[in-house]
Amino acid sequence: MGLFILRRLGVMILTALCLTFIVFFLTNLFPNLEKLAKNQANNRMSDADVVTWLGNRGYMDPLPLKYGQWLGVVPGYVIEGTDGTTRARCASPQQAVEDAPTFCGILQGEWGNSTVFKDRVGDIVSTRLGLTGKLMFFVMLLMVPGALLLGVLAGMREGSRTDRTLSTFSIATTATPEYVSGVIFIAIFASSAVGLKWFKGTATSAMDDATFNNFFLPVLTIALYGMGYIARMTRASMTEVMTAQYIRTARLKGVSFPNIVMKHALRNALIAPFTVIMLQFPWLLNGVVIVETLFNYKGFGWVLVQAAGNNDIELLLGVSVVSVIVVLVTQLISDIGYVFLNPRIRIS
Secondary structure, eight states, X not given: OHHHHHHHHHHHHHHHHHHHHHHHHHHTSHHHHHHHHHXXXXXXXXXXXXXXXXXXXXXXXXXXXXXXXXXXXSOOOEEEOTTSOEEETTOOTTSOGGGSOSOOSGGGTOOOBOTTTOSBHHHHHHHHHHHHHHHHXXXXXXXXXXXXXXXXHHHHSTTSHHHHHHHHHHHHHHHSOHHHHHHHHHHHHTOTTTSOOOSOSOOGGGGTSOOHXXXXXXXXXXXXXXXXXXXXXXXXXXXXXXXXXXXXXXXXXXXXXXXXXXXXXXXXHTHHHHHHHHHHHHHHHXXXXXXXXXXXXXXXXXXXXXXXXXXXHHHHHHHHHHHHHHHHHHHHHHHHHHHHHOTTOOOO
């Protein structure tokens, strides 16, 4: 197990380097850098002034060199500008160039500064990640048990009325986008026009103090969309397991149906849904931006849109690093979880 995890960690590092390099390359294309220069300096800058501004700040260096500096494995630039001032990548505004550290990148915990929010990228990402983490926790708390229950009940007796009813409900929830169900929930349960003002239509106050009143609607909107997919996967897996030979043998031996489901079928039926459940974490991290925007909840997805829409290169890179790490870690947990769910699976 230990050797397997070490090998997977090595693959994860290589994958993270490749993915972050692709994002770094795309964000550092000259049109993006030109837009950054004009937004930070002057929209009426000439092409020569743009090149000078970018050159004084290290943006015109070769791409591999810039990527190494961003990672923190290559010494940061020290450039003497055409205006006579000396700039260093690793020097803070209050720090002299000669006192700046040599390396300052992701590995040293220096994620840069946001050009839009005027704050450290690390602080922004950690704050918004915590808000989305709180949303993810309550969504998973509602979505996973509900989906597994629906899937198991539907798969226990394939073709029954219960199976058809729950399968129809699962398909309907998955086929309804979040922006549709969210608007419907707001109109019914939060709008004064209908009269059922049971919940708040926005979740802004939930950023500081999450309550059932201000947080249930966004949680329900996200949970219903993912619940149907997990339920369908659980139902399909449960149906396949219930027709296996060892289940038939258990029935012939007179084992009660509840014991067959709980002790023999359920564990093997959870292998496929377990993969889907782990895939929900990357989706929840980046894919809930519609819900966060709809309910005015400024989490990680909202920051991703703000960074991309405002050409905030450093913030966009920081968000991409977190997203890549979450995807790779959840996949590693999925592989390890297979072994515990099914002892017949071997690491080799």
